[in-house]
Amino acid sequence: MRNEYRIALAGNPNTGKSTLFNALTGLRQHTGNWAGKTVSLAQGSVSFKDKTFQLIDLPGTYSLFSNSTDEEVARNYIVFEKPDVTVVVLDATSLERNLNLALQVLEMTTNVLICINLIDVAEQQGIAINERLLTNRLGVPVIKISARNKKGFPMLLDTIDRIVSGAIECHPAQMTYPDEIEAQLKKIEPKVSEFVGNHLSSRWVALRLLDGDEALLNEINKRLVPEGG
Numbered sequence: 001m002r003n004e005y006r007i008a009l010a011g012n013p014n015t016g017k018s019t020l021f022n023a024l025t026g027l028r029q030h031t032g033n034w035a036g037k038t039v040s041l042a043q044g045s046v047s048f049k050d051k052t053f054q055l056i057d058l059p060g061t062y063s064l065f066s067n068s069t070d071e072e073v074a075r076n077y078i079v080f081e082k083p084d085v086t087v088v089v090l091d092a093t094s095l096e097r098n099l100n101l102a103l104q105v106l107e108m109t110t111n112v113l114i115c116i117n118l119i120d121v122a123e124q125q126g127i128a129i130n131e132r133l134l135t136n137r138l139g140v141p142v143i144k145i146s147a148r149n150k151k152g153f154p155m156l157l158d159t160i161d162r163i164v165s166g167a168i169e170c171h172p173a174q175m176t177y178p179d180e181i182e183a184q185l186k187k188i189e190p191k192v193s194e195f196v197g198n199h200l201s202s203r204w205v206a207l208r209l210l211d212g213d214e215a216l217l218n219e220i221n222k223r224l225v226p227e228g229g
């Protein structure tokens, strides 16, 4: 049985992704954000029980469309490199804004863990978060942590462990769009499905195509269409 798993960290900028990455891996990845053409992905490992989790610190982004190189890098990693689990790190003090990215990830892939960070700051501000209610609504595990204080790590690692071992099944909640869009989706999703098979979520690809995401289409052509095919 395999005992090495890839765990990608996604999230808005400044949600503490690098702080979490460094605390778990013992590495000192630069914390701070920069925009640039060459986006390198920091990688480091953490051992848990009999397993090794290879963590990948994706670029911080507000969405996962094709607006910037950072967004494309993060999106391509999640859908084409297919990490075993995608951990979406959220800022507990601005959940409403942060959940936007989380919902996008839930459309793209199945094995998702929502990690609500900066819980210490939220508590100081009197913000209470019901993670069980969120888990039920989102269909994937929701864990509260404080990366800076190294709080909540055992639960986080244990939940990752239970996702990769199949003890927890993720059923990510899917957004329902206005009737007009759903009707279009119904028409094109079967055709998309023929094309992408089970490599990608056909609903997600269909949504991106409706949005005119040519960069994604090019990426699919590059990665999924066999040479000479």
Ligand SMILES: Nc1nc2c(ncn2[C@@H]2O[C@H](COP(=O)(O)OP(=O)(O)O)[C@@H](O)[C@H]2O)c(=O)[nH]1
Pocket: 011, 012, 013, 014, 015, 016, 017, 018, 019, 020, 031, 032, 033, 060, 117, 118, 119, 120, 121, 145, 146, 147, 148, 149
């Ligand atoms: N109070 C508090 N601050 C945190 C926590 N996690 C991260 N930070 C701080 O939030 C800022 C952004 O963190 P960083 O890891 O660079 O975020 P990234 O942009 O998502 O990689 C830094 O000043 C961190 O020290 C936390 O759990 N509690």
Ligand SMILES: [Mg+2]
Pocket: 017, 018, 019, 030, 031, 032, 033, 060
């Ligand atoms: Mg960072």
